[in-house]
Amino acid sequence: MVRANLQPNQVAFRVPPKCNKFDIHSYLTNIYGVNVQEVRTMNYATRYKKDRSGKLIKASSAFKKAIVTLDNEFKWPSEPEWCELDNEQHKVGTKAAGRKMKGWRFRGTPEERATQKDVNERIQARMEESQKSQKKK
Numbered sequence: 001m002v003r004a005n006l007q008p009n010q011v012a013f014r015v016p017p018k019c020n021k022f023d024i025h026s027y028l029t030n031i032y033g034v035n036v037q038e039v040r041t042m043n044y045a046t047r048y049k050k051d052r053s054g055k056l057i058k059a060s061s062a063f064k065k066a067i068v069t070l071d072n073e074f075k076w077p078s079e080p081e082w083c084e085l086d087n088e089q090h091k092v093g094t095k096a097a098g099r100k101m102k103g104w105r106f107r108g109t110p111e112e113r114a115t116q117k118d119v120n121e122r123i124q125a126r127m128e129e130s131q132k133s134q135k136k137k
Helices: 021-032 081-101 110-136
Strands: 010-015 036-044 047-050 056-060 063-070
Touching: 021 036, 021 063, 081 110
Parallel strands: none
Antiparallel strands: 010 063, 036 063, 047 056
């Protein structure tokens, strides 16, 4: 999502510059099963900034913005349950990596270590379940 001041049945996306309106329309209809009424696109050029020495540095890449009008009001789907576990793992790992970057050589508190162990066990169990389900197919 790019912009919030759209109508309830409109959604804005950043898409690669090579995508055209037909690609965006067919992608949304075939993959997500939504009925698309209209697709509008805008191209944004690469932006450059100058550093202290006067050299040009790429500030942001070129992109295309697509505003898609849908038949029905757009509602974000609920977040899948595995996302919560991944977010928890990211939070625990970031904390440990931050300590390491600062030069700290001690382990985390017992609570942090227990949390990290629990998260890793749940992720391992999820991976084993997905492998079993793939083997059954």
